[in-house]
Amino acid sequence: DAKTTQPPSMDCAEGRAANLPCNHSTISGNEYVYWYRQIHSQGPQYIIHGLKNNETNEMASLIITEDRKSSTLILPHATLRDTAVYYCIVRVANARNAGNMLTFGGGTRLMVKP
């Protein structure tokens, strides 16, 4: 699986959009971009994933650049409860061997401030 690079920390004002960047310059054509977040002392929570098109769900939007070498997770109206570590992960789609494991790096610690 390709490696990802994320800033170690970011701040965001409550009610504003939080834009979390991720670089994955060595991503392969069959690798998806996944985002999880982990609130302190809890299990990681799945947020969203995508291959090449932009994706949106009730939690967030995922914008993937045309060359797929980077992406941005957007939380449109951040709240204090969005304070967490956000992990960007790339993984091979439909990999039937090795269980297609998730490889978590250090992530971005997002602090939403009042």
Added chain:
Amino acid sequence: DGGITQSPKYLFRKEGQNVTLSCEQNLNHDAMYWYRQDPGQGLRLIYYSQIVNDFQKGDIAEGYSVSREKKESFPLTVTSAQKNPTAFYLCASSSTGWETQYFGPGTRLLVL
């Protein structure tokens, strides 16, 4: 409610003791996983199972053992061979080995 449960939330281990962490899911998922997380670090894979009665070692399997006798359950035993067991242990499951993984709330293991 469907989901993944882990118990206990906190577990204390004495030196030389084996302890077992429970993970149960009622999502009808085939695949289950165990990860370890140390303070300020990402997750590292210990073991995974893609089907009942089968499991594979992950990156840091030494000192751990698992079983998968039922689809719903994937217990992890931390043996006395694991010299540094203090960590946050997370269980996850996915419908198949390549689908989105969903995590339980975690068990924090401390050594006395």
